[in-house]
Amino acid sequence: MSKKNADPLRPEAQPPALPKVVGGFSTVLADPPWRFTNRTGKVAPEHRRLDRYSTMDLEGIKALPVSEVCAKNAHLYLWVPNALLPDGLAVMEAWGFRYISNIIWAKRRKDGGPDGRGVGFYFRNVTEILLFGVKGSMRTLAPARSQVNMIETRKREHSRKPDEQYGLxxxxSPGPYLEMFARHPQKGWTLWGDEASEEVAPRGQVHKGYAGGEIFPPLHTNEQIPETVAAEIGREIGIRYEAGASIRDLAVETGYPIQRVRSLLELVETPMRKRGRPAAE
Known part of the structure; x- marks a missing residue:
């Protein structure tokens, strides 16, 4: 008599579509829910009582079509546990990026010493790795020339990464920015994940852009973006402008300042109407 497979800790669900923006994302930050061999151990994400979060197997993470939502030239920042470094490199390659370098998060106590509460079978881990990869050809921005590849902060909730990563x-790296498997809100980023609302949300909540379909990328005031991305956005805005939308309408739709909308239209040489004049019938 054949045995049936044991029920999984949670049903394996197909991930929702990744969000898209006009021109593609130039920078992606991802903290995948890596699955360890011991799925129910005390420190495991899927511990039956602590129930921290669901995980994905390696093939499921690799299968996410990240390259398709990125710009031709893009950066990837990928968190990976020390024990799963080979898996992290495999995911980076599957997503269309080549490994360049890494940033180390050194977890510190209040007095600045190593936080010895880490776990591990061989060494007590007090670090995590943020892999850095490049798709196409794009150097880091000028401030990176003096940026050391280490973040030293105290740790907080289980698996939560340091907020200092965003400023770094x-x-x-240029926007537009996408954070995958996001668990906390971050201004100026497009979020994809089931715990990314203003308050930590129940599993399954859908966020803007989560179900696919192109949206305009959020941009900081005076944020510099690659000209190829700006041109893609400009062309998309131009279609709406030529269909009759005003610059003010486009500013409301995109969330961009009026001057940025005007600059994007001028970049792609959109014929401009005189101010206050509606589009010709």
């Missing part, structure tokens, strides 16, 4: 990434 925004200084070193």
């Amino acid at each position: 990434i925004e200084a070193c």
